Amino acid sequence: KTGTVTLAPGDRILVCSDGFVWPQPWDEDKAATVARYQRMGELLQQGVSTYLTTLRQVEDADKPFLQYPRFKQHDDATGIMIKCRA
Numbered sequence: 001k002t003g004t005v006t007l008a009p010g011d012r013i014l015v016c017s018d019g020f021v022w023p024q025p026w027d028e029d030k031a032a033t034v035a036r037y038q039r040m041g042e043l044l045q046q047g048v049s050t051y052l053t054t055l056r057q058v059e060d061a062d063k064p065f066l067q068y069p070r071f072k073q074h075d076d077a078t079g080i081m082i083k084c085r086a
Contacts, residue, residue, distance in 0.1 A: 007084040008084065009084055009085060009086055010083070010084065011083070011084045012044075012081055012082065012083050012084070013081075013082045013084075014044065014079060014080070014081055014082075015079070015080045015082070016077070016078060016079035016080070017075075017076060017077060017078040017079070018075065019074065019075030019076045019077040019078070020052075020055075020077040020078060020079040021040070022036050022037070022039065022040040022055065022058075023055075023058065023059065023062075023067075023068035023070065024036065024068065024069075025067055025068060026067070026068075026069055043055075044081060048079050048080075048081050051079070052077055052079070055074075055077065056074065059073060059074045060073070
């Protein structure tokens with residue numbers, strides 16, 4: 001997809017790989033998806049490194065992959081947060 005977005009001061013854009021996204025539980029419904037992305041946003045406001053540290057802790061706590069389906073302990077995670085200043 002292509003397009004344009006109008007940004008206001010303070011708006012942020014996150015460009016990230018799939019390994020950076022907060023993991024999705026097996027039985028997630030639409031409301032839980034919204035809550036998961038909101039939680040992700042709250043953590044990102046504390047900084048990308050804080051977010052990634054917390055993400056790794058959550059993944060490490062689910063070593064048998066029972067809560068979050070995935071093929072390995074964690075994927076490579078790349079994230080860039082861009083904040084509009086003016």
